[in-house]
Amino acid sequence: MPISINDKHRDFFDSVFEIVKLIPSGRVTSYGAIAKYLGSARSSRMVGWAMNASHKFPNIPAHRVVNRIGMLTGKFHFSSITEMEEKLFDEGIKVEKDQIQDFTAHFWDPMIELNIG
DNA sequence: TGCATGACAGACT
DNA sequence: AAGTCTGCCATGC
Numbered sequence: 454m455p456i457s458i459n460d461k462h463r464d465f466f467d468s469v470f471e472i473v474k475l476i477p478s479g480r481v482t483s484y485g486a487i488a489k490y491l492g493s494a495r496s497s498r499m500v501g502w503a504m505n506a507s508h509k510f511p512n513i514p515a516h517r518v519v520n521r522i523g524m525l526t527g528k529f530h531f532s533s534i535t536e537m538e539e540k541l542f543d544e545g546i547k548v549e550k551d552q553i554q555d556f557t558a559h560f561w562d563p564m565i566e567l568n569i570g
Numbered sequence: 571t572g573c574a575t576g577a578c579a580g581a582c583t
Numbered sequence: 584a585a586g587t588c589t590g591c592c593a594t595g596c
Binding site: 483503527 | 576577578579580
């Protein structure tokens with residue numbers, strides 16, 4: 454494995470990736486929401502770290518994860534700083550000055566969405 | 571080994 | 584209300 458993720462962390466990272474993969478196109482969620490869903494609400498920074506590592510894996514829509522106020526703080530970690538915004542735009546999400554417009558309407562909360570049913 | 575640093579968030583002042 | 588501090592925990596130097 455070229456990635457430096459230890460076994461004991463793989464679970465957390467994997468869980469994060471699983472959730473991120475479940476985010477529907479055109480929807481977004483936050484680091485904190487994912488952390489909370491995983492039972493460690495205060496480990497949102499680790500979710501960010503997981504997203505950093507997510508680029509090494511396929512099919513992880515990291516662009517659908519932003520901070521709690523809908524700001525694209527992670528855009529610098531993409532191959533180009535406009536990639537994140539462009540991908541969101543393609544999914545129908547408008548971004549103005551790194552801020553997702555009408556953020557709450559696009560917000561996808563795993564605590565809610567993954568608990569129904 | 572110790573200290574600083576994050577794609578964060580919430581508490582506190 | 585806005586700025587600061589703290590928890591989280593893996594990494595890098």
